[in-house]
Amino acid sequence: MRIGNFSGYLGDRFTAIDEAMAGDPVDVLMGDYLAEVTLAALAVTYDPARGGGWVDYFRKQLRPHLATIAERGIRIVTNAGGFNPEGLAAALREDLAEAGVDLTVAHVEGDNVLDRLGEFHTDGHAMEHLDTGAPLKDWGVDPIAANSYLGGFGIAEALRAGADIVVTGRVTDASLTAGPAAWWHGWTPDDWGPLAGAITAGHIIECGAHATGGNFSGFTQVPGMVKCGFPIAEIAADGSSVITKHARDGGMVTVDTVTAQLVYEIQGPRYLNPDATVHLDTVRLSQVGKDRVAIAPVTGSPPPPTAKVAVFAQIGWQISQMLFCTSPNVAEKVALLRDQLRAQLEGHVDQLDVTPLGTAAEDPHSQWEATVPIRVMATARAPEALKPFPAAVGSLYLQGFPGFHHDGGAQPVREPWPRIDYWPALLPAELVPNTAVLADGTRLEAPVSSRWATPEELEQGRSPEPPAASTAATAGGRRIPLGELTYARAGDKGGNSNVGIWAPDPEHWEWLRSTLSTSAIRELLPEAKDCDVVRHEFPYLRAVHVVLKGLLGTGGSSNLRVDQIGKSVGEYLRSKHVTVPEELL
Structure with missing residues (x-):
């Protein structure tokens, strides 16, 4: 199946659906609008008594294409429902009726747990902060939003029931791809391997042009960079995939542009999703054609027994x-x-x-x-x-x-x-429903995995420290910016900044991993002197990945940094000078 992306965040290019409809054929179009900072902004303005709470930007983007979508049989999946997916589904039905187009709209609910926080507290669920361990009751402010990250099987159930458009609230970004893939290929919640592959593909295309040259360290080499096109994931029944893009549009898809998105906003080698745990350290990428990067079947294991909850106040x-x-x-x-x-x-x-x-x-x-x-x-x-x-x-x-x-x-x-401010917490997964609601009011509960991962299976760990560079290599080397031999991508997870930095040239990998020890990272990034620096290696990607815990305070919506969500930390690291042996130059 072919899934095309048309949005990576609220504010992405308005013409994206126009471009996708004029581009290469796809089976499903998916749009992601809900970054953590977007949820924080929506939380301020949403009033259940007045309605709204969804992303009207998406509704305006979609409206001109309803007849063509029906004619081509394309499915639409989006989290633009925000805090009110039911309301957006109703608004879309009004648009369809006005346009005289026969399409079915369903929505997915269960993520909004704000009204249940008191119940959770009474039942002994402290919802401790993921970084500090403090219980939610000690926050000292009243939450205005609390949304759990749902998996993709609510989306899959809606599509199986015949929905043409599926609107969700807070699902994981990758669920917008994994859900349609599970529907198309008939996967069950125990198909962890194929699901892990689809989650990986979904993670790569979820941010739109991030995978086609946008926000890429090698941007000077990207053709058509003025207007990068949107990516497409071709997902096979075994979960393997090929990442590509619309041929007519700018940008490029290479191993390096895909690597850039693969290391974005992760916490380590285990990528935890409600449908499966992805073993990112098993991922291998290969260029199989112009603008075509293959991802081999990815190792997957059961999902975590807990659901992440984003609380805002x-x-x-x-x-x-x-x-x-x-x-x-x-x-x-x-x-x-x-x-x-x-x-x-x-x-x-x-x-x-x-x-x-x-x-x-x-x-x-x-x-x-x-x-x-x-x-x-x-x-x-x-x-x-x-x-x-x-x-x-x-x-x-x-x-x-x-x-x-x-x-x-x-x-x-x-x-x-x-x-x-943002408060990341966990709840037992069984407390969070994932329900598809059809146009006639029928409610379909998403199936769940027969087994949860054990704590050992979820452990991120830390990679062993590399051996120190030899004195001879250091003495005979030259000082140059790290970015002359590397690319990087930085992201945020609450108050933590993550940076993946990799060597495009295989000959440089051993030098890179030995250069970027934990102590060296602290020296290169003095702003992280008070952070817990968690370091991982991804040999197949030739990447060193670090999590700088607390660099972003308690989250992007509340810290006082000018670069609130750490977008430039990777480029800052690339600008630092390091010693490189002459033979590598």
Whole structure:
């Protein structure tokens, strides 16, 4: 079967469905909209009494193509239902009736457990934070959203019952592919091997152009990079797959672009999903044609006995403003700005963060080469406490450092906005239903695996530390940026940043693994000095993978870093200089 992606996040290219419909044939089109930060944003605005809570962006994308979708028999699967998949399903039925198109819409529910948190607490489920171990009751704020990550068999049940369009809430990103594959090939929940293969393919195409050259370290080599096309996964009955793309569109599919997505937002060699545990350290990739990368059958084992739950709560308010200073004396100017703002805001705000971005050029050729941006952010529990912030910033134009200014083409920020925090937790999987609801109200419970994984089967572990590079190799080497010989991709999982860095050239693998020891990573990334650094090796991918625990605070929606979800950590690592033996150059 052929599954094409048309969205990797809320805000992805609006014309994606137009492009997919004009591209190569597919059996299923799937769209992913629900990143953790997207759920956090939706949680602020969703009010069950007023409806909404879904991604209307998807509805607008789909509306012009309803007749053609019916004519071609394409199935549509998406998590654009957000907090209200039932509501989006009803809205789509209205669109179909208005267009006179006969398609059946079903939705999948069970992920929303907000109203059951009290019940879980009473029954002894503490929902401890995955990183800190603290019980949810000690958070000190009231959750506004709690959604469990569902597997793909609710989607499969809806498709088996004849649904043409399936709308879900919070399923895992890979479930949007694994569910249709299970339906198409008739897999059961105990087919862990084929399911693991489909989950792997789903993980690769879930982020759209991430697999075709987008956000790729080797972007200068990507043809048609101005508008990368969307990927397609061809999934066989044994779970093996080929990743490709629409031939008419830009971008490319190579072992390296697929590797980039494979190491994205993982926690180690065990990729835990509600339908199977994927052994990522068994994955092998091979280029089998232009824009065609094969993934051999992947080792799979039973799924974990627990379901991950994403809980969100508003923990306060925040406000920020971008300012600029010009050399010389940048450090002294930033220090003065910090002191002046503290003097005015102390006692009002809870946190004040002043972060200069970059350094000014020596002997600059233009004013902008001499200019350093400064991001200023403040947080507080109540919005009233941040009211003095705009006035405090505005008062420094004549009494601050010389050359103080903001972007003259942008309006200064005046109002704070909600600050949402994230709490990842676990629940016994049997407590979370995965239910397909058909257009006539029929409810179909998804089947489950006959066995759960043991703790030993789920252990991520750490790879042994590599032997230290020899003194002779170090002495005879040359200092160059790590990125001259490597590619990287970074992602986020709650408060943890993950980075996969790999060697495209097989001759460089032993050097890379010996160079990137845990201690070396700490030296290269001083920002991670207080983090628990968990290191893994993926020899078949020639990749070193690290998890930097706590680098992102408690999550992308609440930390004060400018790079909130760690998107640039991999490129930052590639910019660091390391010693390379001359024979490798």
